[in-house]
Amino acid sequence: MIRSEQIEPCAAAEHSGAWARRHVLDIEDFSVPEIELVMQTTSAMKEILSRPLKKVPALRGKTVVTLFYEASTRTRGSFEMAAKHLSADVVNMTAQASSVTKGESLINTLNTIEAIGADIIIMRHPLSGAHYCAAPHVKANLVNAGDGWHAHPTQALLDLYTILNRKGRIAGLKVVIVGDVKHSRVAHSNIWCLTKMGANVVVCGPPTLLPEGLKTAQLLFPGIGVETNIEKAVKDADVVMELRLQKERMQSGLLPGLRDFIAGYQLDSKRLALTKPDSIVMHPGPVNEDVELAADVLHGGRSVVNDQVTNGVAVRMAILYLLAGSREQ
Amino acid sequence: MPSKVVITSDEMRRSIARMAHEIVERNKSTENLLLVGMRTRGVPLAKRLAANIATFEKIPVTVGALDFTLYRDDLNQRQPSVKGTDIPGTIDGKAVVLVDDVLFTGRSARAAMDALIDLGRPEVIQLAVLVDRGHRELPIRADYVGKNIPSSKDEDVQVKLAETDGMDEVRVASQE
Incomplete structure (x- = not known):
């Protein structure tokens, strides 16, 4: 074919x-x-x-x-x-x-x-x-x-294509971006691209890893949601995009430790169950397995990491x- | 720009029916036949030919769409949008009939043949066009022609199809 x-x-x-x-x-x-x-x-x-x-x-x-x-x-x-x-x-x-x-x-x-x-x-x-x-x-x-x-920009376009390919549309989807939003060019380009195409974007992460300018961001994108609790953030999500955690964030004192990040922000099967039944899981790679994504989620049926x-x-x-x-x- | 109708809707219907008969006659059977429309207007024409053959022969004929944009020889001058190729199954061993609305310089047919051969090895490739207006720049000819329309090089042959343009008609417009 x-x-x-x-x-x-x-x-x-x-x-x-x-x-x-x-x-x-x-x-x-x-x-x-x-x-x-x-x-x-x-x-x-x-x-x-x-x-x-x-x-x-x-x-x-x-x-x-x-x-x-x-x-x-x-x-x-x-x-x-x-x-x-x-x-x-x-x-x-x-x-x-x-x-x-x-x-x-x-x-x-x-x-x-x-x-x-x-x-x-x-x-x-x-x-x-x-x-x-x-x-x-x-x-x-x-x-x-x-x-x-x-x-x-090309990462945002490929993420958009992957979502469009799986969901058939962008407008009205709830897309949750989790992790180190502040230092992530992937997150920044995705926020621009997805909101422009009509998705409802929610960013989620520890307060130290969320951009300081979020108030300004909300002026630019009135629809953008900010949430520090992952259970609240991923509820009924269509797409969960975890960002790569850079280890140097812990050395610079923005994160107390890896275990706290995992406890607070890892997407595991329990948290995945809070999303919509047909939700997809994304990650720009390379994945720190069992840090941002639990291994069973990364290799599970909802993961589109290889499609990306x-x-x-x-x-x-x-x-x-x-x-x-x-x-x- | 003054223009005159050279093929009416009725004439177009008859031409397509005749070409469909010729395709069956030349290829003896329809089992191996694959009609491939060259985007954009070749695609609805291929579907109409297939529908005609299906009516005469009581056998469905496979139809595909070929986007040969990436094989054009004038990409340095223009950048048309790419809409994609969609051909069911394989083309290996098939009798492929490429279908287009107008045969002019032959450059599109050359690009389409190169695009096709990159997809597999058909047994034979034939070319069916609704209008042959002459002025070839490459050694290419059509196997099935709806109508030969002698034209001057600066005239414009405009094909309209119900599927893409809301009506069936071919006009020749002279630039003045």
Whole structure:
């Protein structure tokens, strides 16, 4: 069966005229038609992933460079697979092995990569906003693969696709994001994306790990809920998204200890039972098994963690395809 | 822009019925037959051909939809949206009839054949079009033609189908 998943193409996305951007820096400035176009294109790309011959010639002759200033295996691998399925050539660069260690500035590094012949640059950087600083200086298309605590747009798009694929809709769903919301670019991009598409988002975590600006956030997103008690938060949820807990949060004194976090915020089968009977469990990975998610929940029937990884490749193929056609203004 | 009707709704119905007969005649049996519509307007045409064949032969014919956007040779100039391929079962060993509304330069047919071959190894690929307007830029010809419509290169052949446009009609419009 050669079949693309049925994500209904919407009127707004009939023409890729909905797409005018040269860079993907953030999800915040995406319009609803743009997001719908990405979803429709992702669905077509996912059909390619199901074929025995997983390659189409759309990006033949284009060069994609991944430039990672932070460790990553799955995001980089996912972008690399996506580019290769579209027949692009891929060059991987890490900051540790490049001239960055010799003191080259970010913009100079990007200009050098362009001079080598990059058409699309995928960058991860530890500083929030690094991509905004760099984008005006590059002619290549720039994709944000994560910047500090700020944004991880392709993760939000793949999470949206995964929910849409399982639930058939976004509007009106209760999506609970649990854990270290404050330091999570995944959470921030998901909040923007999901609220824009009409989901009711509830964030849940220990008070020290919730953003200080939540009052402001509630001005921006009147529907967003804030809850420090997980049992209350996940009640009747359609989607529970646990975030990765970074161990350094405990060293910095924001968490008393791992056991307190597990007792307060781990999604186990008892808490899962409070959600809707057809709820799904998500995690951006890598999972600390038995910390954010109990092992039986992670490997259970409600978990879509592996779907997220597969959908990530399809979403990135969609983004690369759409960017490759955008012209320099 | 002045335009004139070159195929009416009745003529279109008869052309499709004739093409359906020709497809059955040429392929001898319908068991191995797979009609694949080229997105966008090839898909409803493929469904109509299949419905005709099903009526004559009392056998359902499989229909699929092919999105060949990612195989186009002009992706550097434009970026059409991708709607996806949807073909039931395998195409290995099948007699595939590609269906499109207009055959013009032949570039779409080339892209569609490349897209198809990446999905498997059909026994044979044939091409059915509602309108052949000439001006080929590649060595490609159609096996089944609804109507040959000689046109000049700067004229516009507009196919309307009930499924996509609310009515059945083909017009030729000249640019002035």
